[in-house]
Amino acid sequence: MSSALWEEDRVEALRSYYILDTPPEEAFNNLVRLAAYICGTPISLVSLIDSKRQWIKARTGPIDIIDAPRDVSFCQHAMLAEDVLEIRDPQLNPLFKDYPGVVNDPGVRFYAGAPLTTPDGMPLGTICTIDTEPRTLTEHQRDALRILAKEVMSHLELRRARQQLELEQQKMEGLLRMANDNAQSMFVSSRHEIFVKQDHKLVRVHTDDIRYVEALGDYVNIYTSRERYTVYSTMKELEAKLPVREFARIHRKYIVCLDRITAIEGDAVQIDTGRSQDRSPIPALIPIGNSYKAVLLSRLNLI
Numbered sequence: 552m553s554s555a556l557w558e559e560d561r562v563e564a565l566r567s568y569y570i571l572d573t574p575p576e577e578a579f580n581n582l583v584r585l586a587a588y589i590c591g592t593p594i595s596l597v598s599l600i601d602s603k604r605q606w607i608k609a610r611t612g613p614i615d616i617i618d619a620p621r622d623v624s625f626c627q628h629a630m631l632a633e634d635v636l637e638i639r640d641p642q643l644n645p646l647f648k649d650y651p652g653v654v655n656d657p658g659v660r661f662y663a664g665a666p667l668t669t670p671d672g673m674p675l676g677t678i679c680t681i682d683t684e685p686r687t688l689t690e691h692q693r694d695a696l697r698i699l700a701k702e703v704m705s706h707l708e709l710r711r712a713r714q715q716l717e718l719e720q721q722k723m724e725g726l727l728r729m730a731n732d733n734a735q736s737m738f739v740s741s742r743h744e745i746f747v748k749q750d751h752k753l754v755r756v757h758t759d760d761i762r763y764v765e766a767l768g769d770y771v772n773i774y775t776s777r778e779r780y781t782v783y784s785t786m787k788e789l790e791a792k793l794p795v796r797e798f799a800r801i802h803r804k805y806i807v808c809l810d811r812i813t814a815i816e817g818d819a820v821q822i823d824t825g826r827s828q829d830r831s832p833i834p835a836l837i838p839i840g841n842s843y844k845a846v847l848l849s850r851l852n853l854i
Contacts, residue, residue: 562602564673568711571599571606578706579609582678582699587611589695590688592680594657597703598626599667599676612681614657623650629664630674635693638662640685661686663693665700667707678703723748724783745792747773747780756780758794762824763837764806774835776825801847802840809850818844 565571579597587595594612598605605624607617621627625647629636640660641647652659664679678700688696746753756775765772766786773780773789790798790806800806807822813834814821818841821834839847 558602561673561675564669564671565599565601565675568675568707569714570608570707570710571601573608575609579703580611582703582706583609583611586678586680586696586699589699590663590680590692591686592661592663592682594681595679596626596681597667597676597678598624598664600624600627600630600674605676614681619651623652625650625652625659625662626664626677626679629662629677629679630666632664632666635663635665635688635696637688637693639687657681658683660684663688663696665693665696667700667703669704670708675707723751726753743794745789747782754780758797761793761798762808762811763822763835764789764793764798766804774824799843799847799850801843802838805837807837812851815839820847 583595583597587593592612594614595610596607596614597609598607600606600621602621604618604621605626610616625636625638625641628646638644638647638661641650641653641662642660647653650659659681661682661684662679664677666677667675669675678696680696743758744755745758747756748754756773760775760777762774762776764786765774767781769783769785770781771784771786771789773782786800786803786806790800793806797810798806798808801820807820811823812820813823816836818839819836820839822837824835
């Protein structure tokens with residue numbers, strides 16, 4: 552593979568983590584603080600190398616840069632090293648002596664960086680330590696820097712996995728809403744079925760099997776005779792999908808199936824959940840909201 556194609560793949564790998572230009576995060580800030588403490592340096596960075604710039608995800612010490620041109624970056628060299636790269640006095644090195652960070656603030660006189668490498672072997676940047684005085688790391692310090700580089704990559708992988716999971720969840724929620732919308736159009740007259748998400752799949756639920764519905768923040772619990780489904784929805788959305796003649800809102804948190812009401816006790820209704828092992832009904836007491844009671848009683852056949 553040519554160097555140009557390899558660099559394209561490397562930058563694509565970096566951007567697949569969706570980390571560039573994101574706000575500071577405590578996990579990465581803690582790692583640079585630990586690197587500076589272990590190595591005894593005033594400055595430490597988590598530095599990522601984009602196509603034309605060095606971008607700083609985390610930093611500690613007297614340095615306020617967020618990004619800088621890649622071509623004057625120590626980290627662009629360190630990320631390609633097979634091990635920790637140490638530059639003991641860049642003033643004496645023809646390659647680095649004219650770098651802005653050496654000539655101007657902070658006046659770099661020591662640099663050590665461990666490469667951040669993906670599981671596929673693509674270098675993304677470094678975790679590095681910087682001093683304004685020449686020094687040399689001990690083997691224990693170099694080993695600590697290697698370990699910290701692995702920790703940075705672990706956080707990057709975990710962060711990406713979490714984002715991908717959230718994206719998949721959003722896709723699933725969109726699919727669920729689409730399925731319910733389609734179901735509503737198909738069964739507009741009777742609406743005897745709805746779709747709910749359960750264990751990353753869509754399940755068709757017959758409304759005549761629903762005993763009651765309970766609001767739970769941004770989610771609702773749908774109780775049937777056999778199990779409970781927890782779905783992302785509002786009570787208003789779900790109420791619109793249930794058969795109006797068969798269900799009633801009796802509380803801001805509850806919708807019940809009128810046919811499953813077995814008794815009214817004061818300010819609560821008793822619902823036959825049909826969930827027992829021995830097939831005998833297990834009642835559930837559901838509170839009745841004051842503003843819903845009159846409507847509920849008007850819908851029941853009272854003698």
